[in-house]
Amino acid sequence: MPAKLEGKVATAPPRPNHIRPASVAALAAVADVHLTRPGHADVQVTGVTLxxxxxxxxxxxxxxxxxxxxxxxxxxxxxxxxAVAVLTDEAGAARESLRDVPVLVHPRPREVVGLLAAHVYGRPSTKVRLWGVTGTSGKTTTTYMIESVLKAAGRQTGLIGTVGTRIGDEQLGSSHTTPEAPDLQALFAVMAERGVTDVAMEVSSHALHMGRVAATEFEVGAFTNLSQDHLDFHADMEEYFQVKAQLFDGRARREVVCVDGEWGPRLVKDTTVTVSTTGPATWTASGVEVSATGEQTFTAHGPDGDVEIHLPLAGSFNVANALVAIACLHEEGIGTDAVQAGLSTVQVPGRMQRVDEGQAFTAVVDYSHKPAAVALALDAVRAKTDGRVIVVLGCGGDRDRAKRPLMGEAAAQRADVVIITDDNPRSEDASSIRAAMLEGALATANRGEVLEIGDRRLAIFKAVELAHPGDVVVVAGKGHETGQEIAGVVHPFSDVDTLTAAIRKAHR
Structure with missing residues (x-):
């Protein structure tokens, strides 16, 4: 059963106001598909939807x-x-309900729906500059960094990703990290109509595998990193990587790759711009200094010299994300002043987001929901505190089961107190998800205290109750999300709001 957000009705994605109709015959020729009723060849199509x-x-x-x-x-x-026409496969075309309409038949229709939508909407990805970012972690942060710098440079921007879609300053919702192919092409067309010049966009492995970015042309394609995630969808890490690698198959005019780790170097070609925080590359960093609040300064070294960067985001991984963004922006000729100004003010919802109500401990909400991301987040806060690290962590249901004990292990290895709780159980029994996480946490040598509190609100309140001056509380997993999916229903829930309420109650 699809999830329903209580009190809300899903709205259709935006469509452009001005469309030049395309005949079904023209669409059949564009995608090399069979048209079942040639007598209807002149039927005019003005939109596409799934x-x-x-x-x-x-x-x-x-x-x-x-x-x-x-x-x-x-x-x-x-x-x-x-609807005036239908795209489907042979099985679909045999339906009685389609006997009187033109039908475009393809053995794998998902592969061509993006191409058809791009044609109907006038190849809109060529009318804006697209900055595509893929990787397991850092996609959202890097796209926010790119958008912030582009705004500082005076560009008219759009943003597409996990947190949502933005056209200029107008915020839209988001059901996927990358929208379905017809919705994406329509969105590009809307952005172009409204004067957007540049779009920073997350490109998920699902989007690449399922053809959501088919017929999409990128000005820049960037890779952040790869670690275990989505192995409920991909057979193994090699397949996961090969899908990510599709962004670098020629659809991006310029390519930027972080070569830290084992996967990035495999994407490097002679023309690739490389980034590294650990070794030689086109762009590197030195002199990283971290303030008591987690803000960072460092020097970025590139082909045209050094750039001094102030970054209001915690975590060494955000230095790598910033370098990827800087390298992409440099490739498009964005000046140093805009880079410095944009990065110094960037804010990313739910990514190492501090909640400050004047309390004597640090409180952070982070979207880390995979083993490597949990490790990075906890290592980042551990490096800046002499107190204890308390983490609240759950795992989503109906997703990669293998990462659950690994996430419990990653948390227990680094935190003094681990509170295992619920994330989005979806259709699964929440207690079984927690049990898998507990298995990994309890098997860890030299672990801290491990608690189980299924109710996420109570778990967050417990973490705040346990916190002493100088400690750090990390609420991990859901980040920017404003709902919790249980048994097909999405109930309103915000980690930021709940953590804020818990701190305020504790300090009354």
Whole structure:
């Protein structure tokens, strides 16, 4: 059952106001697909969607095969809403409900729906500059850094990613890190219409694997890092890497790769701009200094000299993210003044986000929801405190089960107190998820205290209750999210708001 946000109805993604219609015959030629009814070749298409309930008159409805249902099951509703043509496979084309409409048939329709949408919306990715960032961790932070610098340089910006979508200053919601292919092409067209010049965009492995960024042309493609995640979706780490590597198959005019670790170097070509915090590269960093608040200064060394950087974000990994952003921006000729100004003011929701209510301990919310990210976050706060580290951590349901004990282990190795709690259990039994995390935590040698509190709100309040002056409380896993999914229902929940409330209550 799809999740429903209580009290809210999902809205359709934006569409451009001005569209030059495309005939189904032209679409068939563009994607080299079979048109079942040539007599309908002149039917004009003005939009594309995968969702029958979001069809508007003039749309091409993409009826894709799925794990639980076939999109053709909903074709009748799509046609009733005004769809004028359908893209599907042979199984879908055989449906009785499609006998009187033009049908574009392809054995793997998902592979061509992005191309068709790009054609309908006028190849919009060529009308804005796209800055694509992929990797396991750091995508959101790096895109926020790029956007902040572009704004400082006077560019009109857009942002697409996990936290949401932004067109200028208008904030939209986000159901995927990277929207579905037709929604993405429509979004590019809307941004271009509204004067956006540059779009910083997260590119997930799901998006690459499922063709969401097909027919999308990037000005710059960047790689941050790779660690275990999404192994419920990918067979193993090698497959995960190969999918990420698709961003570097020629669809980006320039490529920037962080070569720290084992995976990045495999992406390097003669023209690749490299980044490293540990060894030789096109861009490196030195003189990193961290203040008591976690803010950092360092010197970035690049082809044209040094740049002094002030970064209001904690964690050594954010130095690497900043270097990736700086390298991308340098490739596009963004000046040093804008780089310094943009990075000095960047803020990223739910990424090492401090909650300060005047308390005598440090409180941080972070989106770390994979073993390596948990380790990096806790190592970062450990390096700046002589007190204890207290972490609240859960794992999502219906996702990579293998990482659960590893996350428990990573937390127990680094924190003085680990409170295992619920994240988004989704359709799974929450106690079984916690049990897997506890197994990893309790098996760790030299571990600290490990507690289990299933109710996430109570777990956060407990962490604050335990905190002494000089300690650090880290609430990890959900970051910017404003809901908790349990048994198919998304209940309002914010780690930042809950942590704030807990601190205020403790200091009344």
């Amino acid at each position: 969702r029958a309930q979001q069809v508007v008159p003039g749309d091409l409805y993409a009826a894709l095969p799925g794990a639980h249902a076939h999109g053709a099951d909903f074709a009748e509703a799509a046609l009733a809403n005004g």
